Amino acid sequence: MIYIILLFVGHWVISLFFHTAFLHRYASHKMYTMGPKTEKAFYFLTWMSQGSSFLVPRAYALMHRMHHEYSDTEKDPHSPVFYKDVIRMMQQARKIYGGFVTGELTPESKFCYDLPVWEGLDKFGDRRAVRVMWGVLYTLLYLFIIQHFHLSYFWLLLLPIHYLMGPVQGAIVNWFGHKVGYQNYDNGDNSRNTEVWGIIMQGELFQNNHHKAPKSLNFASKWYEFDPAFVVIKVLDKMRIVKIVPQQA
Numbered sequence: 087m088i089y090i091i092l093l094f095v096g097h098w099v100i101s102l103f104f105h106t107a108f109l110h111r112y113a114s115h116k117m118y119t120m121g122p123k124t125e126k127a128f129y130f131l132t133w134m135s136q137g138s139s140f141l142v143p144r145a146y147a148l149m150h151r152m153h154h155e156y157s158d159t160e161k162d163p164h165s166p167v168f169y170k171d172v173i174r175m176m177q178q179a180r181k182i183y184g185g186f187v188t189g190e191l192t193p194e195s196k197f198c199y200d201l202p203v204w205e206g207l208d209k210f211g212d213r214r215a216v217r218v219m220w221g222v223l224y225t226l227l228y229l230f231i232i233q234h235f236h237l238s239y240f241w242l243l244l245l246p247i248h249y250l251m252g253p254v255q256g257a258i259v260n261w262f263g264h265k266v267g268y269q270n271y272d273n274g275d276n277s278r279n280t281e282v283w284g285i286i287m288q289g290e291l292f293q294n295n296h297h298k299a300p301k302s303l304n305f306a307s308k309w310y311e312f313d314p315a316f317v318v319i320k321v322l323d324k325m326r327i328v329k330i331v332p333q334q335a
């Protein structure tokens with residue numbers, strides 16, 4: 087059982103780190119900079135860790151910049167204020183994100199600055215066959231562990247979360263982060279702080295703080311709040327792997 091839990095938690099923690107550190111804090115907000123080779127390495131690791139649910143960074147960043155500009159208004163790509171359930175909200179987000187990936191949707195020019203692009207990996211990672219290959223790999227790993235350690239097939243129920251890990255994490259942040267929790271600031275939207283120590287979502291559920299200061303790398307703002315991804319990026323900065331942009335907000 088421990089191996090299944092390790093596999094699940096390991097995949098969650100690593101893919102969420104690249105989700106928050108690369109797609110969100112770097113691609114969307116440029117809270118820190120890095121050299122072109124390091125960017126490629128982060129890009130590649132984002133693809134590896136998201137696998138079947140890889141989110142194309144450029145499209146993610148465009149959608150996310152829209153989210154900040156139009157938070158909880160009709161033009162927000164994923165506001166829980168307008169949807170009865172999380173599935174409907176994510177279907178709308180999927181439509182907009184997909185439109186940016188294919189180019190069927192033209193983003194407003196104010197969102198189109200400084201976007202990381204790796205055309206080859208975007209196309210490869212977004213191919214259906216490649217996504218299915220990742221899904222098969224997760225399934226085989228589960229079947230191997232279950233058979234080797236004589237575990238219950240019940241554990242296969244966790245597989246859909248692996249298949250859709252990126253969007254599942256997005257759904258949790260977008261739904262709960264604008265619905266459940268406390269507000270430190272009046273941002274004129276519905277953003278909330280849901281998780282005080284960031285243990286499950288690595289600081290992503292400080293939506294209220296983050297919408298107040300979208301350029302601040304540290305999503306925690308009160309003394310009792312803690313943003314773990316911020317600490318990891320701080321260490322990467324100390325190691326000179328990335329360079330944190332001095333806080334502007």
Ligand SMILES: [Zn+2]
Nearest residue numbers: 153263277293
């Ligand atoms: Zn938000």
Ligand SMILES: [Zn+2]
Nearest residue numbers: 115150296300
């Ligand atoms: Zn943001």
